[in-house]
Amino acid sequence: MPFKVPDLPYGYSALEPYIDEETMHFHHDKHHAAYVNMLNGAVEAAKNLKGKSVEELITDLDSVPEAQRGAVRNHGGGHYNHSMFWEIMGPASGEMSSELNTALLDAFENLDYFKAEFHKAGMTRFGSGWAWLCSTK
Numbered sequence: 001m002p003f004k005v006p007d008l009p010y011g012y013s014a015l016e017p018y019i020d021e022e023t024m025h026f027h028h029d030k031h032h033a034a035y036v037n038m039l040n041g042a043v044e045a046a047k048n049l050k051g052k053s054v055e056e057l058i059t060d061l062d063s064v065p066e067a068q069r070g071a072v073r074n075h076g077g078g079h080y081n082h083s084m085f086w087e088i089m090g091p092a093s094g095e096m097s098s099e100l101n102t103a104l105l106d107a108f109e110n111l112d113y114f115k116a117e118f119h120k121a122g123m124t125r126f127g128s129g130w131a132w133l134c135s136t137k
Helices: 021-045 054-059 066-088 098-108 111-123
Strands: none
Touching: 021 066, 054 066, 098 111
8 A cells, every 4th residue: 555644633733833834734745745655656666665664664775676775765764754743743732851851961961062963963864854862761
């Protein structure tokens, strides 16, 4: 079954004033849709990829034929990132938790340094500047 853009779990204006409604429409209806269309094209071109989840595809790029590998990495990653974005973002819910603040300070010494490093990580990635902060603890 081809990949598809998931429905938003909130309205297009729900993230204002941080992300305006027009930007949300563009990213959901155009940008994310383009990632999905390109990913579906890459999967269609390689029969061994059909039926795999986006997670399976992007975590096992060695199984993707060389001719489709770049498209699967970039467009599969774009689809996965945007799908996660729609789920983890939501209307403002308050301040940063004390647990997150403590973890950031432990790992980065101060929030300005964290912000600079996170910004640098995002700006050096393909696509829309996505970077994930992950914890193994």
